[in-house]
Amino acid sequence: MLAYVLRKLAYGGLTVLGVLLLIFVIFFAMARPDDVARRALGEKAQGAQIEKWKAKHGYDKPLWPTLAKPGGSLLQAHYVSLLSFEFGNSDLNDSPIGTTIRDGMGASLALTIPMFLSGLVLGLVLALFVAFFRETYIDTMGVFLCVLGMSVSILIYIIGSQFVFAKMLRWFPISGFDTDVIADGNWNLLLRFLALPVTVGVLSSFGGDTRFYRTVFVEEVNRDYVRTARAKGAGEMRVMLRHVLRNAMIPILTRVVVAIPFLFTGSLLLEAFFGIPGLGSITVDAIAGNDFSVLRVMVYIFALLFILAQIATDISYTLVDPRVRLE
Template sequence: MIAYTVRRLAYGFATVLGVLTFLFALFFLYATPEDMARRALGEKAPPQALEQWIVNHDYHHPLLWNPDNPGQTLIVDHFRRMLTFDFGRSDADDVLVTRRLRKGVGPSLSLTVPLFVGGLFVSISLALFVATFRETYIDRAGVALCVFAMSVSILLYIIGGQFLIARVLRWFPISGFDPSPEVIGRFLVLPVFVGLAASFGEQVRFYRTVFVEETNRDYVRTARAKGCGDGRVMWHHVLRNAMIPIITRVVLAIPFLFTGSILLESFFAIPGLGSITVDAIHENDFATLRVMVFLGSLLFIVGQIATDICYTLADPRVRLE
């Protein structure tokens, strides 16, 4: 198990290096330091101001190779900063990137945690419900509904939700965010609802399959023979035994709670980490973008390893070699 974990960590490290290299290449293929300076200073800024910006932000070093001082290139600086977690300041407004991360994580979590927990409860209870009535028209209608829900793009849910629920029915604000406890709820209901609508189809289908498989097992027949009702069988026995696949999914998803939801945050004007990523792309803000990508890849690797480990904890038959 330890050998396995070490090996996975080594793979993970290589993956992160690859991601960082790829990001560097992609970014500087697309943008030059002059483009970044222009974006930061505006269209009217004279050439001297652009040059000054480039010097002030240390982008005047060569990209890959500096014959005078091999250590002073943008790529060396890029790796040094990321691998030592020295994130520096944003290219767009000189704010410490760590400060922006700290500010963004709260709004992100206040959206992703209810979405995650709510999604879990809604999909599991709906899946249990349709699994209870399997092979009836309720089940078949459920399948149709789920497949339909899975096929529609999340953008349609967002725009449709904003139009129908916020504009026509006027139940919630169209967009926005305010962390004060009095109003935070009303901003979150609609994005959470839209997020649920976009994801429940796939989840319900998955859990239903798991539950239906479980309902054919011997212990279910035993429980019924002993006089258990449908509700107790499904919510007590089946749900508990279906925990392994559920845990796998859940653990894999947890790291991404921190990276926020790019589309939902962007359309609902929630100033979370997803918005920061989008803004960094729009603003040619390499310093912030690379941190978001770097952290995203780290979290992905952590999630993968944690899932593997959870397998062994939840099911003693699984061994990591």
């Protein structure tokens, strides 16, 4: 297994290097260092100020290595800073990127972990429920609701829920988040802030998840070992929870573990609309503000997490299914 993991890590490393090159090429195909400086300094910045800013932030170097100066390019600095995890400061507001990410990750996780866990539990329970009542109108209605849920854009969920639950029914705040409520122990306020975005996040994904899990469960339900279990007198609920659920773990794990990196990177739309200062929101700001320094770090972190999640998924197969061997 070690050899397998090392091989995967090596492939992953190469993928990350490629991703870093790609983000560099795409970004500088769209923007010049002057544009980055102008966005940071504002529309009224003059030439001399822009030059000073570029020198301070290292954008006065040539983009690509040259024969005369092979080691002094922006591309080289880009790789060195990311691979050494020296993220530096934001182009837009000069804040240390490491600190920004640490702070933003807390807010993102406060949203995404409850969303992920409740979405997972709800998806599995609903899928088990409809699979249990398969081929009845409950199953048909469940599938219909899932397809309906999948067909609606998350923006509609967000705006609609803000209108219905926050404006009309007045159950939750329309938007807002305060990082201090955790430190202050004001859990009621934190719960109030997160209730609506978590609900929206779960609602927007439950259709797809439930459909997927239901398909897996229904497939398992028709297998021989299930018939054997029933023949031995196991109750239907015991069959579902003890046998079907356990044997459906591989496809479930694939879907679940791959989703883990997204927990750290936050949710772009939910964070923007609910005023949550997480990494999704920071990424949106970086895109809008030509903040290459933050954008590349976000892409880098996401690429690393994604590769690690892929490896973790493979390893988790061996844990849930003893027949699987990683070679």
